[in-house]
Amino acid sequence: MTHTAHKEGSDNEMEFAYTPRLAGLRQQALALAAVIAKYEDECEQHNGLGPQAHAAIREAVLAHGLQAINVPAEWGGAGLTVLEQVVVQDVLGSLTNALWDTVWRPANPLLACTPAQRERYLIPDARGERRDAVAITEETSGSDPAAVHTKAVSDGDGYRITGNKWFVTVGDAADFLLVLAAVQPQDAPTLFLVDRDTPGVDIVRTPRYTHTFVYEHPEFSFDNVRVGPDAVLGGVGQGYELTRDWFTEERLMIAARTIGAAERALTLATDWAAHRMQGGEPLINRQLIRAMIADSVVDIAVNRAFTHQVAWEFDQGGNRKTLHARAATAKLAASEASNRVADRAVQIFGGRGYMRDNPVERIWRELRVDRIWEGTSEIQRLIIANEAAKRGLPGLLEFTGQD
Ligand SMILES: Cc1cc2nc3c(=O)[nH]c(=O)nc-3n(C[C@H](O)[C@H](O)[C@H](O)COP(=O)(O)OP(=O)(O)OC[C@H]3O[C@@H](n4cnc5c(N)ncnc54)[C@H](O)[C@@H]3O)c2cc1C
Structure with a gap:
């Protein structure tokens, strides 16, 4: 078998190799994964990690520059392309107990934040100072999100949200939730930014699952939860x-x-x-x-x-x-x-x-x-x-x- 000579910059070739940048990111991710892997057994034995372990991992994530890899650097993230993110996630996926999830990646809809929402939610989230969770699924709305029952009713200039959400990953550690609710009377699917400590937001139960995940997936109830007009993410009907x-x-x-x-x-x-x-x-x-x-x-x-x-x-x-x-x-x-x-x-x-x-x-x-x-x-x-x-x-x- 003969090898065709490599032609620099040739139009005739597809590139399949990692660039030095991608190879470097892979090394960064491997180094971070090696630090986090030390917590696997502890997480399995105790069904989660204590505050000290979480703090140490947080420092390691920041030290390795892999915080919020999907968020632009100007907002505190690592600002990676989708391909670069895949390279990092491929490495982190080797961690058991879902410890990859301690390397926080804010939910992508947060990129639709207004400047004020960005200051309050996205930037602290990207820096690892606040944590988000996504609450879409409900008891009667899983594969079919159009069946969402959680309602948002106008109240002055804001809304009152009522409903239940299931399987909210990181719900135990989250500071705020992205909640999908249907704005009345038109039933417009809309995402709301809801602070975890808002009156009326409660955890109903925290079921155990097949895996031993570093965070929980609790079930939440929202009982007449009052939010302002600035809680709408990306516009009414954009959910x-x-x-x-x-x-x-x-x-x-x-x-x-x-x-x-x-x-x-x-x-x-x-x-x-x-x-x-x-x-x-x-x-x-x-x-x-x-x-x-x-x-x-x-x-x-x-x-x-x-x-x-x-x-x-x-x-x-x-x-x-x-x-x-x-x-x-x-x-x-x-x-x-x-x-x-x-x-x-x-x-x-x-x-x-x-x-x-x-x-x-x-x-x-x-x-x-x-x-x-x-x-x-x-x-x-x-x-x-x-x-x-x-x-x-x-x-x-x-x-x-x-x-
Ligand atoms: C550990 C865990 C963490 C999760 N984290 C989150 C989270 O953070 N936030 C969140 O909002 N949700 C979360 N979910 C919810 C998850 O996204 C849903 O469980 C999933 O979308 C399926 O919905 P369901 O469980 O209601 O099943 P159903 O939609 O009731 O489906 C049951 C079965 O029917 C099949 N089915 C459904 N519709 C059709 C169809 N049209 N044609 C053929 N087959 C169909 C499904 O494939 C499945 O096999 C989590 C779930 C788990 C288990």
Whole structure:
């Protein structure tokens, strides 16, 4: 086989290598992940971390310059492109117990803040001084956010919000919430910025879930919660647009994190297989074990490449609806594939793979929710198929720039 000579700046080449900037960011993320990984066992054993651990992690995030990677630097964030964020999230996804979530990324709709809202919410959030949580899902409104029951009724120049919200991730640690409510009487879906300590905002219960997550996902009630007109984020009736944009990028980040988690699980399982002797042979000599390793390599390598590609496409701009479907493709493929990898990793470890002090066991439990939240796998399929029906297959299948 011969190699074609590399032509500097040639129009004939696609670039697939990390630039020095991306490689540097990856190193930064690896260094931060190494600091945070020390808290994994503590988090598993105590169902969360104490204030000292949170403070130490916060300092580490700031010291590594990876705070609010999705927020422009002028507002206190690290100001990374979508591709750069994917590089970082891929690394942080290897952390168990959702410790990636201690590396805060303010919810993207906050980029729609007015200058005054920015000072009060986004900038302190980006600096790690305040924390947001997103409250969209309700008891009767999950995959279908149009079924939202939480109402906002005009009260003087402001509103009174009443309703319930389920599964509010980071709700236990949040200083303020982004609440989706239907403004009456027109039922206009709208996001509100609601301070956690506003009278009428309460946690109803804090359920336990399959994973041991560093934060909780409590259920909230809003009882006649009075907010001013300045609590509206991005305008009355803009709630779906803002949440859709949030979902789109968040789904790419989920894809990236699940790939990082899957790589860690496969690395641990492959090392184990190389040393574990059964029947006088290391496990890795067995074809059935090798098949699991090979299938896992395929699941990770293919999804890593595609997720990076779609992130790059985001940074090039383009049709938001097509990108929405591309992100759905990445999330669906990567989360399903990573679940397969984690399951195989547990299998390769045997009984040891089922023990909670094995990171592989935690990854297996923790990846399950990635097929459910931010739109289930079924909803991703509906988005992809809807794009195929409305705008055709080319946007879903072809490379950008292909004619
Ligand atoms: C740990 C955790 C954290 C979460 N964090 C947050 C958060 O921070 N903020 C927030 O707002 N929400 C959060 N969620 C909620 C999450 O986004 C929803 O659980 C998810 O969107 C699915 O909604 P649902 O649970 O009501 O299921 P449902 O919508 O009731 O769906 C149940 C099943 O039916 C399927 N289904 C639904 N509609 C269709 C359809 N049209 N066609 C085919 N199949 C369909 C689904 O795919 C699923 O399999 C979280 C959930 C969990 C578990």
